[in-house]
Amino acid sequence: MPRSVPSPAWVIARRRAIGARIRAARLAAEYTQEQVALRIEMDRATYNRIEQGHASALIDSLIRIADAIGVPLSELVE
Numbered sequence: 001m002p003r004s005v006p007s008p009a010w011v012i013a014r015r016r017a018i019g020a021r022i023r024a025a026r027l028a029a030e031y032t033q034e035q036v037a038l039r040i041e042m043d044r045a046t047y048n049r050i051e052q053g054h055a056s057a058l059i060d061s062l063i064r065i066a067d068a069i070g071v072p073l074s075e076l077v078e
Contacts, residue, residue, distance in 0.1 A: 007056075016053030018062075018077055023051050025071045039068040 007015070026036055037047040042061065049055035050065070057065070066073040 012053070015056060019051045019053035021076050021078070022065060025069045025075065026051070029069050031069060036065065036068050040064040
């Protein structure tokens with residue numbers, strides 16, 4: 001079984017920046033993590049890991065998060 005290659009530091013930094021933008025947009029929309037997670041049919045723990053930058057999000061998940069919060073996807077990944 002092949003081992004996964006760890007992400008380089010610059011990728012992790014950008015992933016955390018995206019998570020911070022998700023969090024800021026969520027707070028501006030006055031949603032809790034639980035509310036967003038329910039709207040996108042994702043468990044809150046997974047959503048939290050994306051928002052904290054600890055987990056990579058699929059593009060489909062980012063699209064669903066942006067729609068649930070009510071912001072353009074480009075605002076989250078600029």
